[in-house]
Amino acid sequence: MKLKSIYTSVIAALALTAVAHAAHAQDIKLGYNGDLSASPSAQSGQAAVLGMEAAIADINAAGGVLGRKLTLVTRDDTSAPPRSIQNMSDLIDRENVVAVFGPTNSGNAMAWKHIANQKKIPVIGNVGSGTDITKPSSPNADNYMFRVSMVDREQVAALMAYIKKNASQSKVIGLMAETTGYGQGGLKDMQEIAEIQGIKPAGTERFGVGDTDMTSQLSKMKAANVDTLVVWAQGTPIAQLIRSMDKINYHPLVLTSWAADNITFYDAAGKTLAEKPLFMRTVSETKTPAQQKLFDRIGSKLKAPGSFSFALHGYDSVLIYAEAVKQAKSTDGATVRAALEDLTTPVQGLLKTYDKPFSKTTREALTAKDLVWIKWSDGKLLPYNDAIIGSFQPADFKQ
Numbered sequence: 001m002k003l004k005s006i007y008t009s010v011i012a013a014l015a016l017t018a019v020a021h022a023a024h025a026q027d028i029k030l031g032y033n034g035d036l037s038a039s040p041s042a043q044s045g046q047a048a049v050l051g052m053e054a055a056i057a058d059i060n061a062a063g064g065v066l067g068r069k070l071t072l073v074t075r076d077d078t079s080a081p082p083r084s085i086q087n088m089s090d091l092i093d094r095e096n097v098v099a100v101f102g103p104t105n106s107g108n109a110m111a112w113k114h115i116a117n118q119k120k121i122p123v124i125g126n127v128g129s130g131t132d133i134t135k136p137s138s139p140n141a142d143n144y145m146f147r148v149s150m151v152d153r154e155q156v157a158a159l160m161a162y163i164k165k166n167a168s169q170s171k172v173i174g175l176m177a178e179t180t181g182y183g184q185g186g187l188k189d190m191q192e193i194a195e196i197q198g199i200k201p202a203g204t205e206r207f208g209v210g211d212t213d214m215t216s217q218l219s220k221m222k223a224a225n226v227d228t229l230v231v232w233a234q235g236t237p238i239a240q241l242i243r244s245m246d247k248i249n250y251h252p253l254v255l256t257s258w259a260a261d262n263i264t265f266y267d268a269a270g271k272t273l274a275e276k277p278l279f280m281r282t283v284s285e286t287k288t289p290a291q292q293k294l295f296d297r298i299g300s301k302l303k304a305p306g307s308f309s310f311a312l313h314g315y316d317s318v319l320i321y322a323e324a325v326k327q328a329k330s331t332d333g334a335t336v337r338a339a340l341e342d343l344t345t346p347v348q349g350l351l352k353t354y355d356k357p358f359s360k361t362t363r364e365a366l367t368a369k370d371l372v373w374i375k376w377s378d379g380k381l382l383p384y385n386d387a388i389i390g391s392f393q394p395a396d397f398k399q
Helices: 002-025 042-061 081-094 106-119 152-165 181-196 215-223 235-247 263-269 289-301 305-328 333-340 387-391
Strands: 028-034 070-076 099-101 123-125 145-147 173-178 203-207 228-232 253-256 279-281 372-377 380-383
Touching (some): 028 042, 028 081, 028 305, 042 070, 081 106, 106 123, 106 181, 123 305, 152 181, 152 253, 152 279, 173 181, 173 215, 181 228, 203 215, 215 235, 235 253, 235 263, 263 305, 305 333
Parallel strands (some): 173 203, 173 228, 228 253
Antiparallel strands (some): 372 380
16 A cells, blocks of 8 residues: 555656646747856846846736747856857757847857857847847858847947038047957948048057056057047946046047946046047936836846846847747747748837848848937936937938
């Protein structure tokens, strides 16, 4: 009798386990692969994950997708390309995710994008802004890379358009960039778009990401009478550049990459100097009611309030993917990719309504016309507007 009781209990336990596994197998597993702990940009990855988790919770509360719940598996690549490549294989082959989001660092996406394309796994970037991330590996090749985030080239196109329309003040232009892949990728965009827009830089200078004194490079710009500098670098080196300008009493108009929104820039520059650069991002601290609602949910978990934009990218990227799955009636990678390329139903996101955001050749959901001009003011990231910005038309952003 005792053996029969034990046998019955074991069978019941196995049955419950089988049911649990079957239920779990029905979940639609998404993956996030990016820096969540190592570099200053980890706060961006953390914010994107918080936004994704909020979107998943909202979608699941409304019944899920195709009657199934979404779940998220995260992997921290600690900003290291080899680790990021390993994570990608782990997420796809062992965790069986049907889509990957991220990464935090653009260079890591370039290290593993071939894996996504080979294994037909859609990737929706929601942090990294490197221009080449979403380019196909070869002409007419199937491309599984999409993005809901800033794009370096879109930012550069807008900054150069500002210079073009500010010709009465921006008479002599200089370009500066850090020597990392991020900086040099941005410099390539700056040089190409400057030529397209008929802007001839008077000088180009480079500096190391860890440099604290750029007075030598800046002195050359000052001697060349450069009145407008376009800078591509991460937050801390931009701050060191601004501090170096102050040392030699040189204060040109400074247009920078969006990395100036990072709290590391503000802390290193200090309140007064932080207000010098003009840059762009996808949202300011002046939030819409829907954005404020999300901030109220997750704001206390953000390492820096300025990283909230990435939470919005994360949230909207999940909404877009979910709509593609609904349209495809499947999580098959190739089928979802085709749906993403031709979404028939607009997606109401927190940043905008995405009406056919992608196509076979278009991979960027956010473009120059969607970006907000920003300056630090009294410790806050506030929207900036002037007559030039108010006059912009989409045709101005030549690239």
